[in-house]
Amino acid sequence: MKIGIFSDTYFPQISGVSTSIKTLRDELIRLGNTVYIFTTTDPNSDEIQDQAENIIRLRSVPFVSMEERRIVMVGLPTALSIASKYKLDIVHTQTEFGVGILGKVVANRLKIPVIHTLHTKYEDYLHYIANGKLIHPSAVKYVIRTFLLGTEGIICPSEMTEQAIIDYGVKIPLRVIATGIELKKFTRPDISKVDSEKLREELGIQTGETMLLSLCRLSQEKNIQAVLRALPEIQQNTKVKLIIVGDGPYRHDLEAIVNEKQLENIVKFVGPIPNEEVVFYYKAADFFISASTSETQGLTFTQSIASGTPVIAWENPYLKRIVNNDMFGYLFENEHEIASITLKAIKQNVPFDSATFDRKLYEISSENFGRKVADFYDWMITNYIPPMEHMTNSMLLFGIGTVGNMKIVRNQVTDVISDQTKKIYETGHSLISKVSKASKYVKIKANKSSDSLNQPHSLNDEETDLNKED
16 A cells, blocks of 8 residues: 555654654554655754655644644645655545645545544643633534544544544544554663663662652643642652653743652652653653543553553553553552552552563554554545545435435424414404304394383393303
């Protein structure tokens, strides 16, 4: 297959979406496919490497609220020309903005299927857009539903995403396919205990202390602040240190919480580190900890497990499937449980089972991920309905539905007319009867008027009956 992946973000921009795309690309190529990546320009990209890896960069500018992200300018002619030249079989969009929209247009023009992966739970990120005052969370479903019009299929990285799409009212074929990881980058048997002890020493981890690792972008939605609030209780019951790796707009707020709660001795901010060094931190840690509720999947969880380090995290359907054995970690249901669950995890001594671990490794592997996505591509291409035929079928279904609805409407109108006619008849008959009675009464009165001018009289039986009826 010749596959076009369209995304507003890709390396050298570091993000979970970029990592997912790179992993998918490598696995699809390994399976014998050709992959072209359409993305934004980046001042740090390498033109020679881009050409070698079939990366097509469309002119873009930094996004206003997040300068590390970029937004594409007009690029349809370029994208359409290149996509036509390479004769793509399918388009896979990965973002819902400029480049993602271009991907949908290209697929429509080339009359090939387009599928989309929804990576982000946007309700948790609206504060980045005009401080959350521009778009209300309830409007997200309408935005996503509008974007997905004309899309043939959806890939959900987790059960959380699947449920969100169902709640949005979207009725498009979907598959839950979690992004896999390259196991060899994280199993790393070459990293010894000596290497881990050396890093722990550099980080100030003393003998007998438990090292908790937080590794993510330091932003409000990652909820590291909840972990910090739980640390005093954890500290009272065991020796522990929290190592925070990463950087972001919320770092100063987190540092303020550390100072407020006097946690300077047990919390260390490392800052950003190169990708190739991440595994050393996983290996050195006793537990990877996260209180984020915004993750649609969270590659850091599977990376930590593959490194042999269990996780402590906020429960969700995806993590309940991944962390399904104490070997892989523990989950808490709310912020109040962070301390107790962490202490439980530290005190437990879970035996290692190699067979269970190997099964988990394949489940979270990039190999499994790539195979499932490729199978979905095949299914989509095989069952693809060209736009005109799709429109014809849609019109036919619309026509059938309209006829059925018209029958219902006709029956309803007939019933209403019948009821109204009956009511009119009954009302008219009643009115005629009253007029007739009144006329008869007036006639009787007129006939007796001459006789009754000078003398009183009583009503006869006929007059009495009329008055009673009235």
